[in-house]
Amino acid sequence: MSSLNILTIPKYEKKLREKSNDLKIDLIATPEMQKFFKELAETMFAANGLGLAAPQVARQIRVIAVNVAGLAHIFINPHITKKSLFKDIVEEGCLSVPGRYGKVKRPKKITMEYLDKTGQWHKQKFTGLTNRVIQHEIDHLDGLLFIDKLIK
Template sequence: MIYPIVAYGNPILKKEAVEINEGEDIKGLIKDMFETMEKASGVGLAAPQINKGLRLFVVDSNLMIEEGSGEKGVRQAFINPIILDEYGEEYSFEEGCLSIPEIRAEIIRPEKLTIEYFDEDWNLHEEEFSGMTARVIQHEYDHLEGILFIDYLKGLKKRMVKGKLMEISKGKIATDYRMLYP
């Protein structure tokens, strides 16, 4: 099932997501989230973006990895994740979001992280990720905390996107995927 993507302005995007009961069967939801993400040409999707306030996101960072970079992408689900540490050199990269189409901005994040999470079979993992995969995870994790990438913008940059954000929240935008407007 392909879900509509929740657009900027919907209150669920600003709420902290709740933990999923351990052992709950959410494999169908995870499959649907991957399908929804792929239909929208995304590399990550958090449950709040499909109007479900759950601590769950999926990523497929393979599309972000440059050939020959030596970096390894992942395609997996993260259930009840906790970022334990973020470290390494901070760097800037232009980010976008399926919930905020047509707006992109340079966001500074640390290059590495350690995260604890359950996979779809409820196996507990603690892993380190770096580069583009870490960035996608950080972006999606922020969604679970009610943080959007535009929340990192300051001053003039924030004022410059304000009009476009209003258009998005009113549904005055065209996308190649279905959206759910506030």
């Protein structure tokens, strides 16, 4: 089991604010990328995280790992195509923002298109905790942190 280094603020704020690029589909099946997916998931579990985005471990690619009931799901080039009008306010934290927690308002339901780690395309609805974690992790791909969205 190998853990990658998780970038934290304030030291790596500039890096964490960068926007990540889509992963080229041809690269998904490469041993190097398959190894990275595994390491991203292992790093998430080792840090007791509910999710982890590639830029948090210094890779500017649009890949996120999400802990769904104890299993790591890898979502590649995720794209939210629909958001519910109804929103929830829930307290969040972040492995890149140690020691800080705060309430964030997010849509209760999303529809997301993504590729899985075998390169297969999916369109799927998400609700509940997984929905929240996905939205938080996609924010990382756009250089956003939950502290930008705190409810005053």
